[in-house]
Amino acid sequence: MQKVDHPNIVQHLETYNNEEARQVFIVMGLIDGEKLFKRIERQHLFKEKVAAKYMHQMLKAVNHCHALGIAHRDL
Numbered sequence: 001m002q003k004v005d006h007p008n009i010v011q012h013l014e015t016y017n018n019e020e021a022r023q024v025f026i027v028m029g030l031i032d033g034e035k036l037f038k039r040i041e042r043q044h045l046f047k048e049k050v051a052a053k054y055m056h057q058m059l060k061a062v063n064h065c066h067a068l069g070i071a072h073r074d075l
Contacts, residue, residue, distance in 0.1 A: 001026075003068055008061040 001012035011029035018025070036054065040046070046054075065072055 004065065004070070006061055006064045008057045009064065 001015075004012065010031055012026065013029060014027040016025040016027070017023075034042075062072060062075070
């Protein structure tokens with residue numbers, strides 16, 4: 001995740017591994033603002049141009065991951 005550097009992907013800051021408790025803690029950058037789903041619920045309708053903008057951002061992020069050999073399994 002440290003290789004991933006893209007404006008539409010949350011930044012990975014640090015990973016802590018607690019082997020005794022078999023836990024891994026991932027520290028990620030803060031994403032400020034409302035989630036896309038909440039925005040859709042609130043607005044009920046997006047103009048095609050706005051929806052295309054969001055879709056383009058998501059596809060650029062997925063393409064960046066694929067170029068690094070990373071597959072997102074929860075889209």
